[in-house]
Amino acid sequence: xxxxxxxxDGASGERPIDxxxxxxxxxxxxxxxxxxxxxxxxxxxxxxCNVAGRFFAVEDRCSHANVALADGRLRGCILECxxxxxxxxxxxxxxxxxxxxxxxGTFDVRVREGRVEVRPLARG
Numbered sequence: 001x002x003x004x005x006x007x008x009d010g011a012s013g014e015r016p017i018d019x020x021x022x023x024x025x026x027x028x029x030x031x032x033x034x035x036x037x038x039x040x041x042x043x044x045x046x047x048x049c050n051v052a053g054r055f056f057a058v059e060d061r062c063s064h065a066n067v068a069l070a071d072g073r074l075r076g077c078i079l080e081c082x083x084x085x086x087x088x089x090x091x092x093x094x095x096x097x098x099x100x101x102x103x104x105g106t107f108d109v110r111v112r113e114g115r116v117e118v119r120p121l122a123r124g
Contacts, residue, residue: 038060041107047070059106
């Protein structure tokens with residue numbers, strides 16, 4: 001939705017691309033500027049955000065309250081947690097307003113052949 005309200009998808013239809021680790025998650029045209037969508041990737045939730053035509057992806061869990069950020073609000077590049085109002089920059093995951101102290105995990109994102117592709121985080 002273009003107003004920054006969340007859209008959720010349970011089945012992303014993800015598929016590996018070219019063996020380089022990226023997974024196609026959503027058609028770029030399906031996510032208008034200002035919109036975000038929570039999608040499943042490698043057994044976790046990823047929040048894909050369209051900021052003025054550029055796509056970013058962060059973990060869909062607040063680092064402070066462990067709630068879904070997809071229920072929050074996206075204003076420009078700033079994502080607000082729906083529980084305590086903490087703010088994050090979706091471009092790099094950094095905290096912009098407390099109470100969170102830890103940044104969000106971010107994902108490499110690219111658009112190829114009209115699809116937003118995301119590389120899963122390495123888990124150690």
